[in-house]
Amino acid sequence: MSTLRERLGDLAGSAPVPPPDPDLWDRARRYHRRRRVGTAAVAAACVLAVVALVGLDSWQRSPSIEPAAPGTDPALPARFWEPSPWLPGNDGEPTGPLAGLMETERKTFLSSGDGVVGVSATTGEYRFLDLPDDAHEAIQGHALSPDGTKVAYWLTGETSGTPQTGGGQSLPVVGVGVWDSETGELIRHVAETEHGLAPDELLWADRNRLVVRWAHWRVGDDAPTRDQGGAYDRVGLRVWQVGDPKGPVGLGVSAFMDSTNGAGQLLLSGGKRPVLDLETAERTGPQVKRKPLLHISALSPDGTAIAYPRGNRNPGRLVVATASGVSDPLVEDKVWAAVGWVDDDTVAFVTRDADLDPISATIESISLSTGERTELIEAGTFQPLPGNLATDLLAVEPRDFAEPASPWNPRIVGGLLGSAVLVALMWLWGWRRSVRP
Incomplete structure (x- = not known):
């Protein structure tokens, strides 16, 4: 055994020794430098991507509306x-x-x-x-x-x-x-x-x-x-x-309750005298012969007139009921509800385009004395109701x-951030493995 060990030692000692590589140190330094630069570049790109996403998300969430000036009506x-x-x-x-x-x-x-x-x-x-x-x-x-x-x-x-x-x-x-x-x-x-x-x-x-x-x-x-x-x-x-x-x-x-005139009088659904005055606790108002459809009628500021879409089903034709009777239709279109009174002579009402999906509503007004119609508000899917x-x-x-503002889904933002970091780490891992001295 000792002879074999000595023989192997002799063989190792007699093996030719390769000459030292004069560039080995420089190549090793270049290799480590490339790895550091690559790692720093990937980290910087990852940070920039995160900052960009967070910045865009914050910008999306921030209101695009200037604060109201003091005293703004x-x-x-x-x-x-x-x-x-x-x-x-x-x-x-x-x-x-x-x-x-x-x-x-x-x-x-x-x-x-x-x-x-x-x-x-x-x-x-x-x-x-x-x-x-x-x-x-x-x-x-x-x-x-x-x-x-x-x-x-x-x-x-x-x-x-x-x-x-x-x-x-x-x-x-x-x-x-x-x-x-x-x-x-x-x-x-x-x-x-x-x-x-x-x-x-x-x-x-x-x-x-x-x-x-x-x-x-x-x-x-x-x-x-x-x-x-x-x-x-x-x-x-x-x-x-x-x-x-x-x-x-x-x-x-x-x-x-159907609606209110905002002046202490309630319009009650159904009944021959549907207006309740909170000051006197008396029931007054015109006799309205209609089905008790809730939240489609509007009581005038003085409590003497009721605007509503007439018909057995909603939508109907806009009419106004007073002590003297019910008017001829003011609007022949499909009126879904009377929203309120702009003043003693003007009624606001809602029309909706049922052909659109989703249904789009518009708030308009009409003058009782002149019949002039004015489009007030593009309501979209908003349904104006009492309250x-x-x-x-x-x-x-x-x-x-x-x-x-229309903020992004934070779950998507979080997923994008996580994906960006994960991709960067995987690319860095693969690149570092592929780099050779």
Whole structure:
């Protein structure tokens, strides 16, 4: 064994030794330099791609609308846009007077749900309203005051017993809140309820009085199936002078609301005397012989005339009913609803082009004395209903606001960023393996 080891040693010692490579050191340095430069270039390109994507996303999310100058008078927009589900919220900060409310889906990076977008009446900016304890009721969940300065909505909270959440809403309703868009102040009224409220109607009678209607659920979610679905209401319509600690007071009227003139008079659906005056608690108005179609009629400022689309089905022909009878059709087109009165002589109404997908709505006005028609607002998919439009602003010429921001889907942005980094790392790994001294 020792002989073999010695022999192998002799062979190794007698092997020819290659001459040293004089360029070996320089080639090694060049090799490491190329790798460092390549790595730095890829890292810089990756950083630039990330910065570009983040910058573009921030630019997309930033409003393209200049802040309103102090003292800017509010107005309705000449066009309503489809809101993006990725719009930012207002974080509870005041927005100033609002022109309209748009119930729509709200999405975040990890979830989606119900939301309400407020359209600024001074800048045209669109933002989701972050309203404290919003129950996000799907049907008449929010109501905008006629001047656009207050938003009423249903409050969620704790009930004294087991809450009822199977009656159409996922969050129990316990009262009503009013958020001031100019100050950010929130005024609450919470009702004593064992299982929660079944919200029904929410509408402003004027700038400071809110009319509501709710019922109390009889049982909670833990009651037997045979007992589910029942609610009771012994009061009917209630009126609340916002801020009055007594809360909403019963009117002794069980009829449903159709609309309001914003001056303390309610138009009730159906009945021969459909106008309810909140000051006198008297029912007046012309005798309207029609089916009780909700939310398609408009009561004049003095409460003596009602504009509505006449016919057995909606849409119909626009007419005006007064104490002396019903007028001849003012508009023969397919009118879907009367929105409100611009003044004592002018009615605003909605027409929709059913041939378009989605259906596109237009708000127009017509003078009763001259028959002159004027296109006011390109409403698009926005459906003007009682409670989602600042009707006082119909008397102001609509303003051309800039198109609101339309943010990208942050999930796509995040995916693009991750893909850019991953591709850069894979390319760098392959390049480093391929580089040779």
